[in-house]
Every structure is written in structure tokens, then in C-alpha cells.
Amino acid sequence: MPETPDPTCPLPRDAVVDRYFLEHRAKLLDVAAFLDRLDRSQAPEAADDDFRVEAMQRAIELLVDEKGDRAKRILELFSDPTPDPIPAAPMKGATGAYKEPK
Amino acid sequence: MRYIDPHIHMVSRTTDDYQRMAQAGCVAVTEPAFWAGFDRSSPQGFYDYYVQLTEVEPQRAAQFGIKHHCWICINPKEAEDVGFARDVIALIPQFLDKPGVLGVGEIGLNKNSKNELEILEAQIDLAAKHNQLVLVHTPHLEDKLKGTLLIMDAIANDGRIPPERVLIDHVEEHTVGHVLAKGYWAGMTLYPETKMTPQRAADVIECYGQERLWINSAGDWGCSDPLAVPKCQQEMRLRGHKPETIERISYDNPLQFLSQSERFSIE
Ligand SMILES: [Zn+2]
Numbered sequence: 001m002p003e004t005p006d007p008t009c010p011l012p013r014d015a016v017v018d019r020y021f022l023e024h025r026a027k028l029l030d031v032a033a034f035l036d037r038l039d040r041s042q043a044p045e046a047a048d049d050d051f052r053v054e055a056m057q058r059a060i061e062l063l064v065d066e067k068g069d070r071a072k073r074i075l076e077l078f079s080d081p082t083p084d085p086i087p088a089a090p091m092k093g094a095t096g097a098y099k100e101p102k
Numbered sequence: 103m104r105y106i107d108p109h110i111h112m113v114s115r116t117t118d119d120y121q122r123m124a125q126a127g128c129v130a131v132t133e134p135a136f137w138a139g140f141d142r143s144s145p146q147g148f149y150d151y152y153v154q155l156t157e158v159e160p161q162r163a164a165q166f167g168i169k170h171h172c173w174i175c176i177n178p179k180e181a182e183d184v185g186f187a188r189d190v191i192a193l194i195p196q197f198l199d200k201p202g203v204l205g206v207g208e209i210g211l212n213k214n215s216k217n218e219l220e221i222l223e224a225q226i227d228l229a230a231k232h233n234q235l236v237l238v239h240t241p242h243l244e245d246k247l248k249g250t251l252l253i254m255d256a257i258a259n260d261g262r263i264p265p266e267r268v269l270i271d272h273v274e275e276h277t278v279g280h281v282l283a284k285g286y287w288a289g290m291t292l293y294p295e296t297k298m299t300p301q302r303a304a305d306v307i308e309c310y311g312q313e314r315l316w317i318n319s320a321g322d323w324g325c326s327d328p329l330a331v332p333k334c335q336q337e338m339r340l341r342g343h344k345p346e347t348i349e350r351i352s353y354d355n356p357l358q359f360l361s362q363s364e365r366f367s368i369e
Contacts, residue, residue, distance in 0.1 A: 008308060009305070009308050009341060010341055010342035011341050019340070069275075071274075071275040071302065072275040072276045075247070075274055075275055075276035076276050079244055079245075079246065079276065080214070080244050080245055080247070081248075083248070083251075085214050085215055085216045085218075085219050085252065086213065086214055086215050086216070088216070088217065089212065089213035089218065091213070092179050092213070094213075094241065094243035094244055096243045096244060097243075097244055098244045
């Protein structure tokens, strides 16, 4: 494994809060407002089954489980877990969450 | 502070960008071949693109004192048509000995399909036969982890290219550990919004160290920031990282990896 000479952020904890709190408070509100918007949308129950929203809800649980490595574990949660190449590319883009085949 | 942006698509950027990058400390760029945002209609379209990469961009960069280098390949987004892709690959060897050409790239996978993998294997073979460095594109979003593992398997199965001659780009928190543990170089691409940010890149450096790791902007025709590397330098400085650490990530490491090609020079 590579050397990890200083595996910690050099800033004191209060400086990390001072520097980043407002930015991430705003991002948290973006998530809250997105979930509220889903509730207000037409036929809101349809979004309950959306694989992306469902993945996001499971990701939110990882934010508060106090187990660390949150970014890595959320990225893994959104990832295609299957090992083999798919038969053909259906499109060029990506959706951001893995959708299990029906 | 001086820096190298080892992955940026300057054909999509204005001359003003070269000027601003030079003012921000950029001394060299390397430009992988990639997708133009639309599928080219013939192999000749790729030939013209390779001429642009090897002849036109170095001159445009030189006006601002920036050394320009490039990588040649057909990108995975245009690899689904295997016959077409093989016609393009047949054009590549004539460009590999041109000045400033560092290797084969950015090859890789996009949707992790069988055809993409076949063309990836063909280009790993090309790089091995011509003793070239390799720059790898990994898929975005939900396809990245699987694609990164499939790509590393393909390189290992071929067996002729040692991991220290391969840079696997667009790593994030869930792939960087896999890439470094297998001995490859890892690149972090800094995007303004949707993917890795300068803050998260600094986090990864704090967690995984500075060995075999670089940062780049991958600036192209989409939403991207050609000044992302100096912004990450600034983020690290404001966190209190030592100047040597910042220089290692943004200058020394790309210099070390790229200097494995005798055609890389910043003089
Ligand atoms: Zn690229």
C-alpha cells in the first residue's frame, strides 16, 4: 500500500467547521428541498419506486451511522455490483445509481 | 506555483484559456484523445483529429510557454462499433513516433460492454507492441467501480505492460484504493459540480498519501474548469499542507510518471 505520512487533515476541528460549515449546510438544504419537491410533484408515489431516489434514501442512512468512510460507502452503494461486461451499451451516459434488471 | 495539467482537452478550449493557465503557473499539459460530443462519421475524422493533437495544439500552447503533449487512441464512447473502431486503430501507429506523443490514451470503458472491452484489449495490445505508456479513462457514476476492476483485469491478463507505466484516471474514494494497491498510478479529475471536487481531492490525498497520485482538470467542451489544478493547490494551501506536498501532487508526480516517455519534456 502507498505511504500515508499524514492521514489527517492538518486543520484543527474548529477550523474545519469554520471553513466548510456554511457550504455543506447549503448542500444539506438542497437535499431537503429536493425531497420536499418530490412530495409536491404530481403522482408523488411514483418517485417512491424510482431506483435513484431509493438509492439516495439508503445513502442518507449511511450519513448518520457513525461508521466513517461515508463518501466511499455511498459511492459503493450507488455502484453496479455485478462483475461481468454487459452484452451491449444501451446509451453513452449514466444515471448515477445502479438499476437492477427486472 | 508551477504545475502540470496532465489531462486536459485543449482542442475544446479557447486560446484565452492557455493564457490564463500560463498565468496561473501551468508549464505543461498532456491531452488524451477523447470523444468530441458526437460520433465521428469516418476513420478520416479521427486522422484529422490526431493531426490537430500532434501538430496544431503544440503550436497554440507554445505561444504561452506551455509544453503540449498528447495521447492517441479511439475512446470507449465510440468503441461499440467494433469494425469501425478497428479501422481507426489501424491509423494509430503512424502517430505514435511523432514528437510529443506520450502513449495510448485515454482508453478504457464507458458502459462496461463486451464490445468496449474487445476494443480496450486491442488497444492494450497496441500499447504493448509499441512499448507505450497508457492513460486510462474509467467510467463515470454507477459504472466506475465495475469498470475500473474490469480494466485492471484486462491489463493484468495481457501481462505485458507493468502497472507503473499505466495511469488510471478519474478515480474517486471507492476506486483509488484498488488502483494504488495494484501498483498503478491514479489520477483525480476535478470537476466543478457533479463529481470529484478540489475539496474531496484534498481529502483523498490526506487519506491515501502522495505516492503515484496526480490531479487534473480534464477540461473539455462540457462544464469543466481549466483552472481546477491551481484551485486544488489553493485548497491544500488553505488547509495548511506543506508547499512540498502541493508541489509533489501537482508537479513532481506527473513529471515522474510522464518522464517514463522519452518524448516528454518541459524544457
Ligand atoms: Zn478526458
